[in-house]
Amino acid sequence: MKKLEIIIKPEKLEMVKEILDANGINGMNFVNTMGYGKQNGVIKSINGKEYKIGFVPKIKVETIVADEVVETVVQNILDEVNTGQYGDGKIAIYPVEDYIRIRTGERGNAAL
Ligand SMILES: Nc1ncnc2c1ncn2[C@@H]1O[C@H](COP(=O)(O)OP(=O)(O)OP(=O)(O)O)[C@@H](O)[C@H]1O
Numbered sequence: 001m002k003k004l005e006i007i008i009k010p011e012k013l014e015m016v017k018e019i020l021d022a023n024g025i026n027g028m029n030f031v032n033t034m035g036y037g038k039q040n041g042v043i044k045s046i047n048g049k050e051y052k053i054g055f056v057p058k059i060k061v062e063t064i065v066a067d068e069v070v071e072t073v074v075q076n077i078l079d080e081v082n083t084g085q086y087g088d089g090k091i092a093i094y095p096v097e098d099y100i101r102i103r104t105g106e107r108g109n110a111a112l
């Protein structure tokens with residue numbers, strides 16, 4: 001199993017949910033977050049004046065998935081979420097040692 005930590009623009013959340021659903025992924029959670037990447041924030045023009053905004057709002061999606069679906073999910077995100085603009089986000093992939101459904105005690109892939 002792997003944990004995917006997917007940071008996206010907020011307006012892409014529904015699209016990511018559809019990708020997860022289409023790949024048979026049964027659960028996820030997300031948090032609203034703020035951060036910066038390589039450009040170290042953004043410059044916004046308001047009433048003709050330029051302001052530097054250091055932290056940009058993003059959504060962080062976390063989902064635990066079977067190893068077999070990881071590459072398909074990543075490819076679907078690259079195909080559908082990419083706008084070609086700065087700030088499209090990042091995907092981190094972590095190994096998951098175990099996963100446990102509290103109701104039944106099932107572990108590993110059975111708990112997904
Ligand atoms: N190295 C990092 N560690 C932790 N979080 C990061 C890192 N880089 C980016 N982020 C998070 O991801 C968000 C989006 O990053 P972003 O897509 O702008 O990355 P980037 O590396 O600047 O890529 P791009 O050049 O396409 O903009 C940031 O706002 C921040 O929340």
Ligand SMILES: [Mg+2]
Nearest residue numbers: 037038039087
């Ligand atoms: Mg960036």
